[in-house]
Each structure stands twice: as C-alpha cells, then as structure tokens.
Amino acid sequence: DIQMTQSPSSLSASVGDRVTIACRASQSINNYLNWYQQKPGKAPKVLIYAASSLQSGVPSRFSGSGSGTDFTLTISSLQPEDFATYYCQQSYSTPPYTFGQGTKLEIK
Amino acid sequence: EVQLVQSGAEVKKPGESLKISCKGSGYSFTSYWIGWVRQMPGKGLEWMGIIYPGDSDTRYSPSFQGQVTISADKSISTVYLQWSSLKASDTAMYYCARHVGYSYGYEWFDPWGQGTLVTVSS
Numbered sequence: 699d700i701q702m703t704q705s706p707s708s709l710s711a712s713v714g715d716r717v718t719i720a721c722r723a724s725q726s727i728n729n730y731l732n733w734y735q736q737k738p739g740k741a742p743k744v745l746i747y748a749a750s751s752l753q754s755g756v757p758s759r760f761s762g763s764g765s766g767t768d769f770t771l772t773i774s775s776l777q778p779e780d781f782a783t784y785y786c787q788q789s790y791s792t793p794p795y796t797f798g799q800g801t802k803l804e805i806k
Numbered sequence: 807e808v809q810l811v812q813s814g815a816e817v818k819k820p821g822e823s824l825k826i827s828c829k830g831s832g833y834s835f836t837s838y839w840i841g842w843v844r845q846m847p848g849k850g851l852e853w854m855g856i857i858y859p860g861d862s863d864t865r866y867s868p869s870f871q872g873q874v875t876i877s878a879d880k881s882i883s884t885v886y887l888q889w890s891s892l893k894a895s896d897t898a899m900y901y902c903a904r905h906v907g908y909s910y911g912y913e914w915f916d917p918w919g920q921g922t923l924v925t926v927s928s
Contacts, residue, residue, distance in 0.1 A: 699868065730911040734851075741901055741918035742843075742851065748912045785851055789913040793856060794867035797843075800850040 700724050700788050704798035710806040715776045719801045721769045721786035729765045730790040736800075737782045745784075746771065781805050808832040810840070810902050810919035817925045818892050825888035826922045828902030835883040836860035839905035841915060842876060842887050846898045856905055857885055892926045899923050 701724035711717050721731065729749035734742040744753045746762035749769055759774040773780055786798040813827040828840065841856040855866040859878040866876070878885045885902060899921045907913030 728911065730913075732914040734915075736851075741903075741921055742915075743918065744914050744916045747907075747914045753916070787851075787853075787914070789907070789911055791911070793865045794853045794869070795913070796853055797851040 699794055700727065700790060700796055702786055702788055702796050702798040704784075704786055704801050706801060707799065708802040708804065710804050711776055712806045713776050713778055717773045717776055717803065719771045719784055719803075721764075721771070721798050723767045723769075723788055723790075726766045727788045727790035730788055731762070731764065731769050732787045732789060733760075733762055733771045734785045734787065734797075735780075735782045736785065742785065776803075778805075808904065808917055810904060810917060812900075812902060812919040812922045815923040815925070817927070819928055820892055820894055820926055822892050822926075823888070823890050824892055824924065825886050826900060826924065828885045828887075828919050830883045830885070830904065833904075836880050840878075840885045841903050841905050842874075842885075843901045843903060843915070843918075844870075844898045845901065845921075854887075854900075859883075859885060892924075894926050894928075896924060897926045 703722045705720045731749045733746040736742040750762045761772050783800045783802045789795045809831050811829050839856045839858050842854040844852040854870045855876050857864045857876045859880045875888045901921045903915035903918040
C-alpha cells in the first residue's frame with residue numbers, strides 16, 4: 699500500500715493567518731491527490747481533487763499544489779469556520795486509496 | 807440532491823453479527839462505486855473497500871479483507887457493511903461515501919453519509 703504522511707500533525711493559528719499543510723506519499727502518485735476537511739462530529743467533505751482542482755462551492759482561499767510525492771494544502775487567510783482536521787488521500791493505481799493521518803488545525 | 811443516508815447507531819456484544827446500511831438517492835445508484843471508511847475514536851480515516859452496485863464488483867483494503875463483507879442491493883439502492891463476529895476493536899464510526907471522478911486516478915469521495923457509530927462492548 700502507498701503510505702501518506704502529513705505534517706504537522708497539529709497546528710495552532712490565528713484568524714487571518716496563512717497556513718500550509720504538507721502531505722508526502724511513499725512513492726510517486728502523479729497528481730492523484732485529494733484533500734478533505736472534517737469538523738468535529740461531522741462527515742468529511744472534499745476540498746481539493748487532482749492535487750489542485752477546487753471542488754465546487756469551496757472558498758477560493760483554499761488551494762492545493764504538488765505532484766509526484768510532495769503536496770501542500772494552503773489556506774490563504776484563515777476564517778473561524780476553517781478550524782478543523784484536514785486529510786490528504788491518494789487515488790493512484792489500484793485500491794486501497796489511503797489517507798494521511800490528519801492535521802488538526804486549532805485556534806491560537 | 808445527491809444523498810447517502812446511513813442506518814442508525816448500534817450497540818453490540820463481542821461475537822455478535824451486524825449489518826449496517828447506506829442508501830443512495832438523487833443519482834444513478836448503479837453507475838458509481840460506493841466506499842466504506844472507518845474512523846476509530848479520536849483517530850484518522852481508514853479506507854476499507856469499495857463496491858460497484860451495478861455488478862457488485864468489490865475491492866477491499868488488505869487490512870480489512872476477510873474481516874468485513876461489503877455487499878449491495880441495487881433494487882433498493884443500498885450498500886451494506888457487515889461483520890460475522892464483532893470485536894471490541896471494531897468500535898468506530900463508519901462512513902459510506904460515493905466514489906466519483908472523471909478519469910483513471912482522478913477519483914475521490916463525494917458526498918459522504920452521516921456516519922454510523924458502532925459500539926462493541928460486553
């Protein structure tokens with residue numbers, strides 16, 4: 699299986715900050731990389747697919763980049779509703795399409 | 807509106823069997839894979855497996871192969887996740903989600919069901 703490693707595991711930031719979350723794959727996955735947001739007690743929802751494509755309805759302050767093994771999710775100006783846990787997921791080749799361990803974004 | 811609605815929370819004893827469900831609506835149910843994802847208490851997301859309701863083709867993660875069974879009844883637009891003998895370590899939230907995409911490799915889960923909490927305790 700392809701292993702996905704996110705960093706950091708947790709992060710404290712303030713409203714208005716620019717935040718970057720990293721995700722590294724154990725082998726090249728081209729740009730077959732998705733990002734999800736999960737708020738406490740809720741199901742995850744997709745933010746970014748294909749490494750950099752913004753899902754319909756997702757605010758433009760979210761962006762994704764990367765290819766190969768290294769990827770980033772950036773939030774350009776944190777809003778109160780962005781405090782949540784973020785997961786990357788690879789969809790390269792055959793299943794399982796593994797997730798990263800998550801990055802918890804907390805209010806400073 | 808595309809929706810996946812899951813069955814309600816379950817409390818079971820070790821060794822008991824269980825089948826939880828996920829009903830799709832608002833789209834062509836037989837045209838999209840549906841997956842299951844486990845989230846143990848306070849932990850991250852784990853990809854379990856996916857099924858294509860059109861022909862019941864199923865793929866499992868090696869971590870879950872033989873531990874659970876994924877099935878579908880396309881006549882009622884419902885996918886199932888079942889256990890034959892539950893363990894305390896099966897205690898978790900289980901989500902179903904529609905597997906979508908536009909080309910090989912460009913695939914993701916959207917939307918997700920609301921989750922089914924399974925508690926296994928003696």
